Amino acid sequence: MITVSSVSHSYDDTSLVLDDVDLTLPRGALTALIGPNGAGKSTLLSAMARLLSPDQGAVRVDDLDVLRAKPDVVARKLAVLRQDNHLTARLTVVDLVRFGRFPYSKGHLDAEDHEIVERSLDYLQLGEFRDRHLDELSGGQRQRAFIAMVLAQDTDYVLLDEPLNNLDLRHAAAMMQLLRQAATELRKTVVVVLHDINFAAAYADHIVAMKGGAVMATGSPAELMRTEVLRPIFDLDIEVHEIGGRRVCLYWHPEPATLEAPARDDIHAESSSG
């Protein structure tokens, strides 16, 4: 179980990006973290994984005090995929995946480490790319290589920030299926940041919706997949339909022109009417 207690954080000392967040994430389940851009999802995930030390609060994973524990102890307990992976070194796919074994092997991989690396490459269907450099891959292939590295860490807890980025439909569905199996069959606790709420509803046991640095709603897909719950979170009219026993959201913005600067006449009309 992951327990987040009274976690607050600000990057610039003026505005709170996490505002006193309390959250409990069940063990052996797949939890989807959803919410609009800037909601604080990545910041919260980073705090859970100790990539960031929040100004205030505590994070526990089972009985481990994540913010105080030694880095290698944390790395054997949980693995994390960041939203943006920047690498300066020119690595091959298999070299990257071997990094996942570092918390155990410290660079000297034994037979078991190699076996786990091979299994992770297989899971992500990366066999044919194993000796390619990362900068010679497509965006989706590279994303899969980073996820293979995270899986090679073989931890009970797996935190993934937008793992579906750059994946095509088939690989995105396969990724969600893989995470589902990791929770159901291997009893791993998986926390995944997703923008696709239909994927969240179809595969997750539990959904956490954030906005403005706060948790707005938590519950099962059936509890969260409701127009009145989703509308204030995304500021969007979201229709929820039931197809084959599953809730599916349809959404579109009624006024596409609002992404552009308003026309001069509109500014004039608005300021004179207000």
Ligand SMILES: Nc1ncnc2c1ncn2[C@@H]1O[C@H](COP(=O)(O)OP(=O)(O)OP(=O)(O)O)[C@@H](O)[C@H]1O
């Ligand atoms: N390193 C940083 N320095 C300053 N502000 C930051 C930094 N990282 C994030 N922020 C700000 O903190 C807020 C929360 O950002 P965060 O990355 O956690 O959002 P998010 O929910 O993951 O959004 P997205 O869906 O766009 O990834 C945003 O307003 C963002 O501009």
Ligand SMILES: [Mg+2]
């Ligand atoms: Mg993010």
